[in-house]
Amino acid sequence: MQLVIEPNNGLPIYEQLVRQIKFAVAEGVLLPGQVIPSVRELSKQLAINPNTVARAFQQLQAEQVVHSLRGVGMAICPKAKGHCVSDRRTLLAERLTTAVHEALRSGLEPQQLRDMFETSVTNFQTDRSSSATENTR
Amino acid sequence: MQLVIEPNNGLPIYEQLVRQIKFAVAEGVLLPGQVIPSVRELSKQLAINPNTVARAFQQLQAEQVVHSLRGVGMAICPKAKGHCVSDRRTLLAERLTTAVHEALRSGLEPQQLRDMFETSVTNFQTDRSSSATENTR
């Protein structure tokens, strides 16, 4: 599982963690029952404050995505995948809709917005494939 | 000019003001040289604190979108439109791109994302036309 933290992207760090872990579960990258890295380990790996990781775990626990196994660590809940799949849709749609509505409300033409959208999608794909190439060479 | 303030939409109020005023200038709703409503008036109209409005104006002034005329009020800078048009593009694209990339990174298929996008656009248009109808009846 690869987690990407961007300070100052608007979302607090713990929130970014929560989202990405949910998404990983939805995607099947994290499987029910699987034990995830400890607070200590994650905080070291991501170079962020342990409290921040703990807070993310705490929220995930409250939403029954993970549960703690005494003396072992945190594990993905058996029934988490269902929640996460629908959560993912909601969370992503929320953000997208906010952006779209702001744009249209501000007077941008739908067609211009579509172009902007396609550009974003294309950029993502080229970024990804180029960095993949980077790893291969 | 109609400004819409949504507390707790993530963006601070003064920031929402800044964006919307820039957009209004970009759109031509606010014209260079035009004097905009006073701090006191806006704050009353939007039911927010005058200092919050002042802060937005302060930022707009720093970015040379408006300038203050002593004893008169704030006016749109002559050359503001250019900045605002490109700013609008940037600001909207930033948000959209953030949302798009997060979605794709999380494993959502481009086609699903496109559907989501079109749904947002459609929702906006139906919302708008229905509220327009509301005004007519």
Next chain:
Amino acid sequence: MQLVIEPNNGLPIYEQLVRQIKFAVAEGVLLPGQVIPSVRELSKQLAINPNTVARAFQQLQAEQVVHSLRGVGMAICPKAKGHCVSDRRTLLAERLTTAVHEALRSGLEPQQLRDMFETSVTNFQTDRSSSATENTR
């Protein structure tokens, strides 16, 4: 007499007027007894608010630089020149000293400051002579 008003140079407009009129008296450009332009005329000529001119005159009157002649206008006080000459020194020295002290306090070397000073003097002279040439051609 040529008055130069610069909005936003830090000093309020009426203050700029007061200073420049005092300086003109000190320099002998305005002579004791001489009647100066009316509020209305000055405000039109300088494209500023009449109240602003009036406020400057009011302050000059309080400092006995000018006095009002009923039905005629404002005239320079007979004994004004003395005040103005010493005032000029004080006012100019104040500003200069403020600037110098700030610079030295901030760690600028005296020699660098001297260079900066001479540059300012030279710039002024070249500006002036070039604009004089402009008038001659």
Next chain:
Amino acid sequence: MQLVIEPNNGLPIYEQLVRQIKFAVAEGVLLPGQVIPSVRELSKQLAINPNTVARAFQQLQAEQVVHSLRGVGMAICPKAKGHCVSDRRTLLAERLTTAVHEALRSGLEPQQLRDMFETSVTNFQTDRSSSATENTR
């Protein structure tokens, strides 16, 4: 770092803070990466309102002199020194030039102005050395 606040010296307090912090960075008294005193601490030390300090920081942040580290404080930007060195020159020169030009425009002889300038420099040095003596005795 010693900051000196003078209420009513013409410049607003937050502006004085901005200038002095930039100057300190330019001078190398504040180093890139270094965390500066917190809003609360500075406000207590200078006996001014926290919001006033915050406003200064806010402006410094906008000019990329400092950046905020969540939960830690404000730190000097890595590349700030360059900006600050040139900023310092500009800010000081602006003030000095304003004073010089006003003096010359008002008819003061360059030589008189030079004398005035040297007096200011000398005064500063004697002030400083006498207050240094004061600390030693």
Next chain:
DNA sequence: GTGGTCTAGACCACG
């Protein structure tokens, strides 16, 4: 009337 500054104090989010 206008904007600008400053104070005071509350609340929140983050680490």
Next chain:
DNA sequence: GTGGTCTAGACCACC
């Protein structure tokens, strides 16, 4: 603990 936002209200300078 940190900074960020918002509210409230006062006072000032300027036009």
